[in-house]
Amino acid sequence: MSFLLVSGKSYLCEICNCTIQVEYEGGPALTQIGDYSVSQQLEYSKEFGQPNENPEIDGYYLLDIGVCQECYRNNILLKDQATEKNKQKLLSGYDDLISKKATFMEENMKLFTDFISKKIDAFSLDEINILIGEDFDPNLGDKYANPKKKKGLWNHYFQQEIRGKVVPYFLKCAFNDPAILKIVSVYNKSSKKQWNGLRNLFSENIISVYVPIDISQAENLHNLIQCETTVRYPTKDTPNINFYHQGEFDMDDDIEGSFLISEEDISDSINEGDIEKALKEKIQGMIIN
Ligand SMILES: [Zn+2]
Numbered sequence: 001m002s003f004l005l006v007s008g009k010s011y012l013c014e015i016c017n018c019t020i021q022v023e024y025e026g027g028p029a030l031t032q033i034g035d036y037s038v039s040q041q042l043e044y045s046k047e048f049g050q051p052n053e054n055p056e057i058d059g060y061y062l063l064d065i066g067v068c069q070e071c072y073r074n075n076i077l078l079k080d081q082a083t084e085k086n087k088q089k090l091l092s093g094y095d096d097l098i099s100k101k102a103t104f105m106e107e108n109m110k111l112f113t114d115f116i117s118k119k120i121d122a123f124s125l126d127e128i129n130i131l132i133g134e135d136f137d138p139n140l141g142d143k144y145a146n147p148k149k150k151k152g153l154w155n156h157y158f159q160q161e162i163r164g165k166v167v168p169y170f171l172k173c174a175f176n177d178p179a180i181l182k183i184v185s186v187y188n189k190s191s192k193k194q195w196n197g198l199r200n201l202f203s204e205n206i207i208s209v210y211v212p213i214d215i216s217q218a219e220n221l222h223n224l225i226q227c228e229t230t231v232r233y234p235t236k237d238t239p240n241i242n243f244y245h246q247g248e249f250d251m252d253d254d255i256e257g258s259f260l261i262s263e264e265d266i267s268d269s270i271n272e273g274d275i276e277k278a279l280k281e282k283i284q285g286m287i288i289n
Pocket of ligand 1: 013014015016017018067068069070071072
């Protein structure tokens with residue numbers, strides 16, 4: 001039951017009670033919004049009703065409760081413009097850092113994959129000792145084994161002793177490479193500086209914020225996954241206005257981890273299987289004739 005026949009969205013302002021109705025491209029369509037959201041929306045339907053008399057057939061409008069643009073302006077922004085502008089600066093600055101990181105990753109993954117390919121090409125038997133942290137026995141414990149048997153022993157040994165260490169080892173090498181280190185640290189330093197500029201706008205750690213969303217933009221309606229059946233697009237005539245949700249920005253959360261580049265980020269984006277396979281073949285060529 002994680003799908004619901006969805007036609008659009010109703011944005012309900014909790015201050016003035018106005019509703020902004022948004023139609024989705026394609027009209028009523030089965031949309032995957034997750035079990036929790038389906039039951040929540042059915043509850044809302046009972047409480048607030050639906051624009052369509054027969055939503056099961058003509059489609060539901062998802063209810064989204066928050067604050068409309070007018071009420072945000074009159075009740076929140078104009079009450080304390082200086083603080084509110086800083087809060088919006090914090091939110092958009094943080095978004096900017098997150099999207100800059102995504103761009104950096106996209107543009108620089110090749111740097112890491114090229115570095116690792118070169119390391120694998122130049123890989124020597126001596127280096128295995130460093131990788132596994134002990135002396136490697138090229139005979140794999142049986143110097144009389146024929147090539148077929150040795151291949152079996154090698155497969156087993158690689159799986160048990162080497163595989164899990166391959167990507168962490170090469171990433172550690174990459175992050176120690178002066179050229180790569182320089183690119184990453186220049187990037188991280190400038191992002192950190194940008195963040196400090198935002199952080200210093202506030203003395204408290206938990207900031208209550210109104211997070212804007214542009215109602216004319218496509219939205220992923222599932223909070224855990226994203227795919228074709230979870231994303232819906234408002235029709236082109238949808239006005240370009242913001243709707244606000246109240247939330248909290250916690251400065252004590254691992255904010256820096258979300259915009260700085262770390263080994264873990266590269267590791268999450270790299271194709272580990274390809275690297276492991278390439279190294280396995282390289283070593284195999286050296287120990288089995
Ligand atoms: Zn309102």
